[in-house]
Amino acid sequence: MKHVLETKAIAASPNYQLTRFEELVSWVLKVTHLDKPVDWAVNRSRANSLWPMPFGTACCAIEFMAAAASRFDFARFGMERQAFSPRQADVLICAGRLPFKLAPVIRRIYDQMPQPKWVISMGACASTGGIFDNYAMVQGIDTIVPVDVYVPGCPPRPEGLLYGILLLHKKIKGESLFDAVARRGEQPLDERGLRLPPDEIDEISEPFGNSVHQFRSA
């Protein structure tokens, strides 16, 4: 529910409004019933030529490398080229735990990626903080950048990552050029420098499992 509200709030921002030219083009395409074929062609092209930006910080990056190597080979799904520059990347794959010291770095990399862009959070630590429920670790990269696909596992096997990539394909194929809300834009940080409101970050970062028995002073 919160995310629906978030989407609505973002839709009001100028980044998510169609320009006059885009409105004209989409009107023409809709009248001529070409919007579906155009969406089909654009989404298919995007989904089948994803260029990943690997952000490997831990053991998940080893599985990522295995997924990229010949046995599993995600080049089969169009990820032929790994972009080690965010300027030439479509999908940011955060493989591994993210310490707070790296939070501004991944945020800057995300900001440097051109649209459209997607994020895969690979592994338990990137998705939730995992076993590292301590002072140094970000409790889920979704408090820093918006995430499209979470791949669970510690670390996930290459098949798991491939399944996540295929889910991302499915998501991309469902997007529409003419939907201003679903159209991806910048998600700038607010005036506090946060992506989410503070209470939501605290809620996401709540301890779970065995770690609820630990204490904190504040």
Add this chain to the structure above:
Amino acid sequence: MNPTVERMRATFGDAIGRVALARDGLTGVVIRADALRDVMRWLRDTPGERYDYLVDVTAVEFRDRERALEMVYVLRSLERKTSLRVKVELNPQGELAVDSVTPLWAGANWLEREVYDMFGVVFAGHPDLRRILMWETYAEGYPLRKDFPLRGRFSRAEQTRQALNANPEAHYSLEELSIAESFDELPADMRERLRRGERGKIAGSE
């Protein structure tokens, strides 16, 4: 038991405290904090000792609040193939200060910075004492102290806010980035970022 200890006691007298043989076969000797620099220089330079290699500098704080916080220096003599563990006891409730051994072994530089970062021990005479693992503006304290809560002192939202507002370039000085000479040739925005990223001040330090 390492025979060095007897020679240390003969030279420095009551600056040498209790001695214990640890299970790993290393002799641990506790010395007085104010004698640290002299003892270490003697251990390094005396012909019969020649502990020329500083293996590690670390600290140990015990759960027992009565026990002292121990600074641990592991020394190795490469030519004599023997090791020695030298300890200094500090009062964890008081001010944690001890002489730096960086003037004796340059390799102690980062090791002492790590101990400062994690325990808050201030090394007198260290050339560049600032945090090394946590970022320089980290304000929550010293993570490996026993009174430090595992998840940190601030809420997750505050930690995230501080982390996102940190300047990634501020962790490095111009010298560390090896661009000090070419500073004037850098793009204007990068120069500005580097200028803003001047050393952060750590609350509660010094």
